Amino acid sequence: MSIRVGIVGISGFGGGEALRLIANHPSFELVYAAGESSAGSRLVDRFPGVPARLAGLVIEKWDPAAMPALDVLFASLPTGASAAALARVPEGVKIVDIGGDHRYAEGWAYGLADVWPDRIKGQTRVANPGxxxxxxxxxxxxxxxxxxxxxxxxxxxxxxxxxxxxxxxxxxxxxxxxxxxxxxxxxxxxxxxxxxxxxxxxxxxxxxxxxxxxxxxxxxxxxxxxxxxxxxxxxxxxxxxxxxxxxxxxxxxxxxxxxxxxxxxxxxxxxxxxxxxxxxxxxxxxxxxxxNLGKGAAGQAVQNANLICGLPETAGLEGAPVWP
Amino acid sequence: MSIRVGIVGISGFGGGEALRLIANHPSFELVYAAGESSAGSRLVDRFPGVPARLAGLVIEKWDPAAMPALDVLFASLPTGASAAALARVPEGVKIVDIGGDHRYAEGWAYGLADVWPDRIKGQTRVANPGxxxxxxxxxxxxxxxxxxxxxxxxxxxxxxxxxxxxxxxxxxxxxxxxxxxxxxxxxxxxxxxxxxxxxxxxxxxxxxxxxxxxxxxxxxxxxxxxxxxxxxxxxxxxxxxxxxxxxxxxxxxxxxxxxxxxxxxxxxxxxxxxxxxxxxxxxxxxxxxxxNLGKGAAGQAVQNANLICGLPETAGLEGAPVWP
Amino acid sequence: MSIRVGIVGISGFGGGEALRLIANHPSFELVYAAGESSAGSRLVDRFPGVPARLAGLVIEKWDPAAMPALDVLFASLPTGASAAALARVPEGVKIVDIGGDHRYAEGWAYGLADVWPDRIKGQTRVANPGxxxxxxxxxxxxxxxxxxxxxxxxxxxxxxxxxxxxxxxxxxxxxxxxxxxxxxxxxxxxxxxxxxxxxxxxxxxxxxxxxxxxxxxxxxxxxxxxxxxxxxxxxxxxxxxxxxxxxxxxxxxxxxxxxxxxxxxxxxxxxxxxxxxxxxxxxxxxxxxxxNLGKGAAGQAVQNANLICGLPETAGLEGAPVWP
Amino acid sequence: MSIRVGIVGISGFGGGEALRLIANHPSFELVYAAGESSAGSRLVDRFPGVPARLAGLVIEKWDPAAMPALDVLFASLPTGASAAALARVPEGVKIVDIGGDHRYAEGWAYGLADVWPDRIKGQTRVANPGxxxxxxxxxxxxxxxxxxxxxxxxxxxxxxxxxxxxxxxxxxxxxxxxxxxxxxxxxxxxxxxxxxxxxxxxxxxxxxxxxxxxxxxxxxxxxxxxxxxxxxxxxxxxxxxxxxxxxxxxxxxxxxxxxxxxxxxxxxxxxxxxxxxxxxxxxxxxxxxxxNLGKGAAGQAVQNANLICGLPETAGLEGAPVWP
The missing domain is CATH 3.30.360.10 (Dihydrodipicolinate Reductase; domain 2)
Incomplete structure (x- = not known):
């Protein structure tokens, strides 16, 4: 059964890398993408190599009240931009915040996934490390x-x-x-x-x-x-x-x-x-x-999402590095 | 059931990209790697990010007579270097030659996979396009x-x-x-x-x-x-x-x-x-x-291997491009 | 005797390269620099390696009516931005327009300096080629x-x-x-x-x-x-x-x-x-x-300025290329 | 009156930068160039943009006994390669060793030119800093x-x-x-x-x-x-x-x-x-x-040569940096 995920901040590099990883993920299904500068475009307009099944998804202007039903939300927003809006996301939606607003904030686990995986499992709000x-x-x-x-x-x-x-x-x-x-x-x-x-x-x-x-x-x-x-x-x-x-x-x-x-x-x-x-x-x-966009941002975010969703930690992340 | 594959020419860029793609492939199992300049090294010594299960495989000096049993061999050798030696590979081993020696050679299909997939299916010798x-x-x-x-x-x-x-x-x-x-x-x-x-x-x-x-x-x-x-x-x-x-x-x-x-x-x-x-x-x-290392070399080679092995053409090749 | 020159558009790459060449020129003395985004800064604030004698020159907002007395003006402005303002430059000031507005315009020589030097000598308005x-x-x-x-x-x-x-x-x-x-x-x-x-x-x-x-x-x-x-x-x-x-x-x-x-x-x-x-x-x-910034912009502009000022064509332009 | 200079090690990057600086120098005349891998070539074959007056100079295999009369020799050789051969250079030839063999060696000044110019003036053997x-x-x-x-x-x-x-x-x-x-x-x-x-x-x-x-x-x-x-x-x-x-x-x-x-x-x-x-x-x-090739190698070498030749320290070195 697939897990329904969304990305906010898909116009940025962290959001784009999250898209790539989620598109390759065996259990995550991308059903929502939001971005400031790319709202109104289809994913394929911004990411010409996106898999065909996702090509037509239209990027929306982010509105926590108007999101479809989601299991997990990845937020990749500039520091200072996410705290207020993320507070309005329904409690049932798990959140991985790639941005900087919730690191060591009340109610948020600090997602240093390779060091403290057990502190992350079972959480619903994870702040990704910088x-x-x-x-x-x-x-x-x-x-x-x-x-x-x-x-x-x-x-x-x-x-x-x-x-x-x-x-x-x-x-x-x-x-x-x-x-x-x-x-x-x-x-x-x-x-x-x-x-x-x-x-x-x-x-x-x-x-x-x-x-x-x-x-x-x-x-x-x-x-x-x-x-x-x-x-x-x-x-x-x-x-x-x-x-x-x-x-x-x-x-x-x-x-x-x-x-x-x-x-x-x-x-x-x-x-x-x-x-x-x-x-x-x-x-x-x-x-x-x-x-910096992998373990430093979207990679660790997907790892954290795997942990809080009870999936194998490595799901969707097994690709070997690109060389040269 | 996994398909046993080997790579010769793993020291070069084409061979290295073949390794990356095969390591991510759902049906191919890498059991043999040969290379001139890296013989004697383990894969991990040359490719520090290689998946752990392949890390210890030792790169050998290529000898067609001393290869383990293989289903498919990927050859990524400089032009002029592969024809004689590949002729000594047992007939039962399917070959995709990424190098230039067999393009439009007798007995070899020209592997322009997106254009002529039906001419490739069922073959056992495929010359990858430049x-x-x-x-x-x-x-x-x-x-x-x-x-x-x-x-x-x-x-x-x-x-x-x-x-x-x-x-x-x-x-x-x-x-x-x-x-x-x-x-x-x-x-x-x-x-x-x-x-x-x-x-x-x-x-x-x-x-x-x-x-x-x-x-x-x-x-x-x-x-x-x-x-x-x-x-x-x-x-x-x-x-x-x-x-x-x-x-x-x-x-x-x-x-x-x-x-x-x-x-x-x-x-x-x-x-x-x-x-x-x-x-x-x-x-x-x-x-x-x-x-040039994807569709221009190792990517199309894996696509050709999929075609001649009767696998879905996209197996192991579904990853979205890396951006930025 | 030095020739008094000015640059408008010094914030851009063409203007910056003109500055470098003029700073090295044996006969040109830079007495005026104007730029949109850098107005108010000293040259050294924008070009930390500028020669010490020019470091303190303050970049001004361009006003043809408020320029000091000049012999030559180099204009490096976006296409469409220069025609009206350059028309207000006093006739006695020679102009080399690095921008695109005056190529084959009435009253302007086309400054293809290596091909037609004799058509440029004696002119007072030269449009630099793209x-x-x-x-x-x-x-x-x-x-x-x-x-x-x-x-x-x-x-x-x-x-x-x-x-x-x-x-x-x-x-x-x-x-x-x-x-x-x-x-x-x-x-x-x-x-x-x-x-x-x-x-x-x-x-x-x-x-x-x-x-x-x-x-x-x-x-x-x-x-x-x-x-x-x-x-x-x-x-x-x-x-x-x-x-x-x-x-x-x-x-x-x-x-x-x-x-x-x-x-x-x-x-x-x-x-x-x-x-x-x-x-x-x-x-x-x-x-x-x-x-593209040398012969393709500021280099040819200085060559043209040399031609219209009666200087040796190579003055200030004899530096060998930077390699590697 | 021009000062006759030679370069050994012109095939390398340090030697090439020395060539560029010497070609622009008001008092130095390059009369000798030696290099291992480029011996037999003319300068223009290796440096297509070299000034026309130097284009035909043939690069020689270095032989201290067969050099023409020189005032200054720039040596840009791999560490370990220069000590024995430089010992055979006639005493009357001033030497700036860009390589590493003579730093703090007996009889050689350490050419940290911006810090200790007075220790360099009057010397005939200078070891350029790394x-x-x-x-x-x-x-x-x-x-x-x-x-x-x-x-x-x-x-x-x-x-x-x-x-x-x-x-x-x-x-x-x-x-x-x-x-x-x-x-x-x-x-x-x-x-x-x-x-x-x-x-x-x-x-x-x-x-x-x-x-x-x-x-x-x-x-x-x-x-x-x-x-x-x-x-x-x-x-x-x-x-x-x-x-x-x-x-x-x-x-x-x-x-x-x-x-x-x-x-x-x-x-x-x-x-x-x-x-x-x-x-x-x-x-x-x-x-x-x-x-690293300027002050870190050939630039400081020319500065040292200026100091030991009694020239203005800045001769040939006044060019502003290349930007962007």
Whole structure:
């Protein structure tokens, strides 16, 4: 029996990736799509390669009161845009919020699916982690769980593809200005800091997190790498072992001996983690790679939807990464 | 019951894409992988995101005499490298040759799957079309079938992503020299000409083909567009109608009113065709877009394997394109 | 003695490139810069690497009545935006219009500088050719002058980097949607057709031009290639000879035996032309490469300004291309 | 009077950029070019846009004993390849070694030209800094000079364009594998560490340097950014002030309030530095941007050559960056 799902925010990159994954999903049936800038178009007008059975679905302007009966709603809206409207969605509709408004909000589970699947199962409201936290926290979780690093001294140097900046039309994200350009931004003030700090504190049993976080825009469409500098006395082998134990029965996290590359995850829901440590220098470098639209957005959202719908966690997410 | 398949040439881009598609296929089980430069490695060493069940398969040096029992073999070898060795493959093993050695060779079906599926079903040896022919011929077939253009005067201006040049290490295909560079090559002499000419003659009922073909390397990894200038008195509408009729019951060809873009097909087996015509000027412009590694190589190969194995043509190929 | 110059439209890519070239020019002194979206900023705010002596110049909102005394004005405005305002510029100010409003307009010389320098010298109003015409006409001029091709049957398949689409903020020119994408557009209707047709007629002594022109957007910032299919009975050698004679004493056009690549011209005012012909098939392929912001815009504009100011044609334009 | 210069290693990217800069230089005359893979070719065969006066110069196989009389030799050879051969160059020939063999070697000045110009003037043997050190040390020098950071705790997260990996033909630097890919490498072991440590110690008056250095390959041709995490109690304003004082009379270093982007320096010899600090957290983030082939290689080499030849430091290096 199919599960009826809807997407709001389908004009954006996260919404578009949710469409691709849902279209391939064995149990989800897309019955509703809403978007601001594309309202009135058919899906095929916006996504020329959409499967034929979905081609004629007309994108609507979102109105929580006028949605058809749904089992699950994926919301992919700009931060600040979703809280009020999502409050009007009927309680019986499960929601995965890919946007930023409900992370650690009252009544919402934080959907760090590879780390805390059991806290997500059975929920009806899940806030998907941000793309930077997805890569960072998956890399740090095993180290924090095993007390291999100090949560109070973590430097996160993160790099994302430009789809992470959203689909607005600012010329600074235009091809001509972005190609051959590498741009640090948001120093000492990025919006993803609080959810990372809160999660790190929970993972470390309550110790206060001390984070430095510097995001960079890299001239590529997809892909996200966090290179994370920590204090700790563990060896590289101890870190890798901790991660292999932590993720032993998890489907999507790959622990690698060599530093991961963003292309390894492209188009998939995979998360790669690796480590390089020098105990004499009190140094652990953790690395996390995701596709910012996959595990960093729509992939983890579908994983969360699988968890709250009682489906196999991997349903619809088994595709290998696209290479090259 | 699963069908046992092997890949030779897995070190190259075509072989790697075949791996991705076979790993996602509901009926194919990969039991053998061979490659020159990667022999001795496990699949996971070369493809870090490969599904866990295939991770440990060891890549072998190809020896037709030492292969395990196979139902289907995908061969993705450089032109000139496959004919002698493939002749030694047992007759009971079906072969799809992605390389160029058997196109219009004796005993081999030409696998233009969207145009001639019935000529492929029941065969045991299929030669996959080249990437340029795949895009070009899908666009031209309806026009030739309906006699809307003159086969003797066709100018094909084709543009491919750099994966089309193969995975050799020539520095001219290096990132630094290829990025921000657009390169015409092989003027008046490209290796793909004969198979296009032969196919065009067959599609037009025996009229002699007259082709000009100019390939260009474009700074992108995947994607292929053929812009084709023909003589003919049809209108744009007549061309589109002809294509919609020709491909009415075909799963992978999309006929669009607007000029297709390469990203529409990325990561998929789709083929987009469109037309713009000016009958007063005796001009028909046909456009064909494919992913050069999808419909242009491994995608069409899997489609051909489905046809010769009696499977649904779309098995394992239903994934929507990756966007953006 | 320095020549006082101004730029209007400095917010755009053409204006920015004019700034770079003028900043390096031995005789031009920039005393005025105007721009819509950047008015009120200092040059250094918009162009962080601008030479220190120009850093503090404040960009103004353009008002022809409020300009300081100028010898030359470079106008780089969207088509349709410049005609009325430029009419109000004092007659004593020489103008090079990089925009499209004055090509073959009354009272304006058409600034095809490598072909017709003598028609430009002594003028005070010059309309710079469009980027596609710059590459195309430089490649065709020698063939037309020597009657080696038929002006009535010319197919131009042109490819440009994305800076050619201007600096607007449309998300379709955004990095995420443009990278790994190749896009044909404007079939049978492009705005550059009339100036090409008029010029071809003049170059061919009045014969009617018959043009097919298909532009494509290529995922690169700069660079433009026109691949041009003509009817003619010349050999490759005859075409190359004709071009070498035609451009024998010209500084910026390079005639090459091998097909030119866009990177060869990057950041320079060079124009590369080459040819491949098959007289038995009545076929001549001409190729022209330019940097769309160099010879295709600001480079040729400075060359034109040099010509009308009586300076050496190469002043400020001698920099070799940037490679890789 | 012109200064006679030669380049060895002209086949590589550093050598090619040296050619471009020397071709534009008002006092340098290129009379000799040597290269391994391009020996026997004329310059124009390898660099189609080279100025006409240099086009016919034939590239030779390097033999120190068979060079013409030279005033300055630029050596751009792989690390390990230059020491023995350069020892055979006549003493009267000044040498700037762009390669890595002579950094802090006996008898060679370390050519950190923006920081220590006076130590370079009057020398005859200069070892050019590596590309990562160039960006890093220019950013750190003012902080170290003013004791604003602790030299013992410096984390350098560095990102370079792919031309930084050299021009070898490894397929991992190929376009198809590098595009849409971001790759950390050489963790805890990079070859550029010793020269950075030594320089930091000298800049800080002998305090021991403690460095963590992680380089990353970014999918762009040129450009290099170092994001550097330091311990210190200074404010952002104090760091910016220190840098503005330190570089007050220097031509090529720009101190910016906002984080620098790699495109700001593209094609130029500029170096951008900026800072963001949080004294309460004992944190100073320093950022340095260069073009890895400009200030990171050939640009600084020409600057060093100017210094040792008694020319104006900026000769031939005044071109503004290429944008976009």
């Amino acid at each position: 793309c930077f936290p997805a890569a960072t926290l998956n890399a740090l979780a095993p180290l924090l769980a095993d007390r291999l690093i100090e949560p109070g001294h973590i430097v996160i140097d993160a790099k994302t593809g430009i789809s992470g900046a959203g689909r607005g039309g600012d010329s600074k994200f235009g091809y001509a200005e972005s190609n051959e350009n590498l741009q640090p931004y948001g120093l000492l003030e990025h919006v993803h800091m609080p959810e990372m700090a809160t999660t790190i504190e929970r993972l470390s049993g309550g110790s206060a997190a001390g984070l430095v976080f510097t995001p960079h825009l890299v001239p590529m469409t997809r892909g996200l790498l966090a290179t994370i500098y920590c204090r700790g006395r563990a060896t590289t082998g101890q870190c890798l072992d901790a991660a292999r134990r932590f993720y032993a029965d998890r489907a999507f996290v790959r622990v690698t001996d060599t530093p991961p590359q963003t292309k390894w995850a492209s188009g998939s829901n995979l998360s790669f983690v690796s480590y390089a440590a020098d105990p004499e220098r009190n140094l652990v470098i953790a690395m996390g790679v995701v596709d | 990437c340029f022919p795949a895009a070009t011929l899908n666009a031209l077939a309806p026009l030739l079938a309906d006699r809307l253009i003159e086969p003797g005067h066709i100018v094909i201006d084709a543009k491919t992503g750099i994966s089309g040049a193969g995975r050799g290490g020539d520095s001219k295909f290096g990132y630094a020299e290829s990025n921000e560079n657009l390169q015409p090559y092989g003027l008046l002499e490209h290796v793909h000409m004969p198979e296009m000419a032969t196919t065009i003659e067959r599609l037009s009922g025996g009229s002699a083909a007259g082709l000009v073909f100019t390939p260009h390397l474009v700074p992108m990894t995947r994607g292929l567009l053929a812009t084709i200038y023909c003589r003919g008195r049809a209108t744009t509408g007549q061309c589109l109608d002809a294509a919609r009729r020709f491909y009415a019951d075909r799963a992978f060809v999309r006929v669009t009113d607007t000029p297709p873009q390469t990203k529409w097909a990325s990561g998929s087996n789709l083929s987009f065709v469109s037309y713009a015509a000016d009958p007063e000027r005796n001009l028909v412009i046909a456009m064909g877009v494919v992913d | 980027c596609f015409p710059a590459a195309t006409l430089n490649a065709l001029a020698p063939l037309l002058a020597d009657r080696l091709i038929e002006p009535g049957h010319i197919v131009i398949d042109a490819k440009t980097g994305i800076s050619g689409a201007g600096r607007g903020g449309d998300s379709k020119f955004g990095y995420a949607e443009s990278n790994e994408n190749l896009q044909p557009y404007g079939l049978l209707e492009h705005v550059h057709m009339p100036e090409m047709a008029t010029t071809i007629e003049r170059l061919s002594g009045g014969s009617a031009a018959g043009l097919v022109f298909t532009p494509h957007l290529v995922p690169m910032t700069r660079g433009l290639l026109a691949t041009i299919y003509c009817r003619g009975r010349a050999t490759t050698g005859q075409c190359l000879d004709a071009a070498r004679r035609f451009y024998a004493d010209r500084a910026f056009v390079r005639v090459t035996d091998t097909p030119p690549q866009t990177k060869w011209a990057s950041g320079s005012n060079l124009s590369f032309v080459s040819y491949a012909a098959d007289p038995e098939r009545n076929l001549v392929i001409a190729m022209g490469v330019v940097d | 590309c990562f050190p160039a960006a890093t040390l220019n950013a750190l020098a003012p902080l170290l000079a003013d004791r604003l950071i602790e030299p013992g705790h410096i984390v350098i997260d560095a990102k370079t364009g792919i031309s930084g990996a050299g021009r070898g033909g490894d397929s991992k630097f190929g376009y198809a594998e590098s595009n849409e890919n971001l790759q950390p490498y050489g963790l805890l072991e990079h070859v550029h560490m010793p020269e950075m440590a030594t320089t930091i110690e000298r800049l800080s008056g002998g305090s021991a340097a403690g460095l963590v250095f992680t380089p990353h390959l970014v999918p762009m041709t040129r450009g290099l950014l170092a994001t550097i995490y330091c311990r210190g109690r200074a404010t952002t304003g104090q760091c910016l002030d220190a840098a503005r004082r330190f570089y007050a009379d220097r031509a090529f270093v720009r101190v910016t309030d906002t984080p620098p982007q790699t495109k700001w320096a593209s094609g130029s010899n500029l170096s951008f530095v900026s800072y963001a600090a949080d004294p309460e957290r004992n944190l100073v983030i320093a950022m340095g941007v260069v073009d």
